[in-house]
Amino acid sequence: MARRSTARSGGTPEAADAADDVRGGAGRLRRPRAGSGGRWWVWVGRAVLWAFIIVVLFNGVWHPLREGIATPSDDGGAQEEPQEERFPEAAAGAFAGRFAEHYLNAPEDGAEADRATALAEFVPEGDADAFNVPAGSLTGSEIQVVTVTPEDANNAVVTLSAQVNGEPMSLDVPVYAEDASSLVVSGPPALLAAPDKADLPEAPGGEGDSEAREELEPVLTSFFEAYAETPEHLTRYVENGATVARLPQGALEFGGLDDVAVPARGEVGEDDVRQATATVEWRIPGGGDEAATLTQSYRITVVRSDGEWYVRDLQGAPHSFGR
Numbered sequence: 644m645a646r647r648s649t650a651r652s653g654g655t656p657e658a659a660d661a662a663d664d665v666r667g668g669a670g671r672l673r674r675p676r677a678g679s680g681g682r683w684w685v686w687v688g689r690a691v692l693w694a695f696i697i698v699v700l701f702n703g704v705w706h707p708l709r710e711g712i713a714t715p716s717d718d719g720g721a722q723e724e725p726q727e728e729r730f731p732e733a734a735a736g737a738f739a740g741r742f743a744e745h746y747l748n749a750p751e752d753g754a755e756a757d758r759a760t761a762l763a764e765f766v767p768e769g770d771a772d773a774f775n776v777p778a779g780s781l782t783g784s785e786i787q788v789v790t791v792t793p794e795d796a797n798n799a800v801v802t803l804s805a806q807v808n809g810e811p812m813s814l815d816v817p818v819y820a821e822d823a824s825s826l827v828v829s830g831p832p833a834l835l836a837a838p839d840k841a842d843l844p845e846a847p848g849g850e851g852d853s854e855a856r857e858e859l860e861p862v863l864t865s866f867f868e869a870y871a872e873t874p875e876h877l878t879r880y881v882e883n884g885a886t887v888a889r890l891p892q893g894a895l896e897f898g899g900l901d902d903v904a905v906p907a908r909g910e911v912g913e914d915d916v917r918q919a920t921a922t923v924e925w926r927i928p929g930g931g932d933e934a935a936t937l938t939q940s941y942r943i944t945v946v947r948s949d950g951e952w953y954v955r956d957l958q959g960a961p962h963s964f965g966r
Contacts, residue, residue, distance in 0.1 A: 727796075728796040729793075730795070730798070731820050731822065731823035731826075732791040732799065733823075734820070734823040734824070734826060735801055735818045735820055737788075738801075738826045739788070739803060739816040739828070740786055740788055740801075742816060742832075743783060743803050743805065743814055743816065744783070744786060745758060745761040745762050746774060746814075746832065747782065747783025748781065748782055748783055749777065749778055749779060749782075750778060751779050752778045754778070755775070759771045759772065759774075759775070762774050765828050766827065766828045767827055767828075773831065774831070781807070781808065782807070782808055783805045783814075784805065785804070786803055786805040786814075787803065787804050788803055789804050798817070798819055798829065799817075800815050800817050800818070801815070801817075801818055802814070804837065810837075812834055812835065812837050813837055814832050814833070814834055814835070815832060817829045843962075846962050846964070850907040851905060852905045852906065852908065852917075855915075855917065855947075856904070858947075859905060859919060859945060859952055860900060862945075863945075864900050865879075866880040866954055867897050867900065867921075869889075870887070870889055870897075871889070871890045871894070871897050874889040874892075877889055880953060881954050881955075882946055882953035882955045883953075885954070893928055894928075895925040895926065895928070895937070896934070897923070897926075898923075899924045900922070901923065901924055901938065902922040903919060903921050904919060905919045906919070914946050915946065915948075916945070916946045916955070917944070917945050917946075917947075918942055918943070919943050919944075920940060920941070920942055921940070921960075922938060924938050925938075925939065939959075940960040941957055941958065941959065941960055942959065942961065943957050
C-alpha cells in the first residue's frame with residue numbers, strides 16, 4: 644500500500660506525504676468543473692468578436708454593390724436637362740419698332756430706293772420689294788411696342804401701336820429670332836384696329852370717415868403746398884423714417900385741395916393707417932392771373948400717431964374717376 648501511494652504521488656515518499664496532507668485537510672481531491680474560474684466569459688467575448696467581424700465584412704461587400712446599383716451611369720438619366728430656350732422678347736420688340744419706322748413711312752417720289760434699302764436690313768434676302776407702297780401714301784408716328792407674343796423659342800408676333808395716316812392703329816409684325824442678335828421679319832406685317840376704349844365701371848364703394856377727413860384736410864393742404872413750394876417745411880408733415888421727394892423747384896404752384904376721401908378704419912393697431920385719395924389743383928407758373936391749371940389725383944398713405952396725422956407715402960391714385 645505504501646508503494647502504491649508513493650507511485651500515485653509522483654514516485655517519491657515526499658510526494659506521497661504531500662498528497663496525504665491534502666487529503667487530510669481538504670477531504671477527497673476533486674477535479675475543477677467546466678466553466679469554473681470565468682471561462683464562459685471568454686466564449687461570450689469570442690462570439691461577440693466573430694459577430695463584429697462578420698458585420699464589418701458584410702458591409703464592406705454590400706455598400707459598394709448598393710452604391711453601384713443606386714447611382715446611374717454617366718450616360719444615364721443623371722445628366723442635367725438643358726434649360727428651355729426662350730424667345731428674346733426685348734430684342735424682337737426693338738427690332739420690330741425700327742422696322743416699322745421705315746415700313747410705315749413711304750417717302751415722296753424719287754426716294755423709293757432708299758426705303759427699299761432700309762427695309763432690306765430687316766427682311767429676308769430679296770424680299771424687300773414685297774413691301775413696296777406708292778410714294779407718300781403711308782405715314783406712321785408715335786410707334787411703340789405693346790406686346791410680344793412668342794409662338795415658340797424662335798418665332799413671335801410683335802404688336803405695335805402707332806398713328807398711321809393720322810389714325811390710331813396697331814401693327815402686328817412677325818419676327819424670327821435665331822438668337823437675340825440675329826433676327827428677321829418673317830412675313831408681311833398686318834395693320835389692325837387700335838384697342839377700344841373701355842367703359843370705366845363705378846369705383847367700388849366703401850364707407851367713408853368724415854371725422855378723419857376733417858382732420859386731414861388742413862394737414863394735406865399744408866403738405867401739398869410744402870411739396871411743391873416750401874420744401875423746408877415738408878418734413879413737418881412726413882412720418883418719421885419715411886421719405887417723400889419734393890417736386891422740382893418752380894415746376895408747379897399749389898392751387899388748392901379739391902377733394903379728400905378717407906376710408907373707414909379697418910384694422911385696429913397701435914397706429915391708425917389709412918390710404919386716402921386727394922384731388923389737387925396745381926397752377927403752372929408763368930401765366931400770371933391767367934395761369935393754366937392741372938387737376939391731379941393722388942393716393943396718399945397717412946398714419947395717425949400720438950394724435951397727429953403724418954404722410955407715409957405718395958403716389959398716383961388708381962381708379963379715381965367716379966368715386
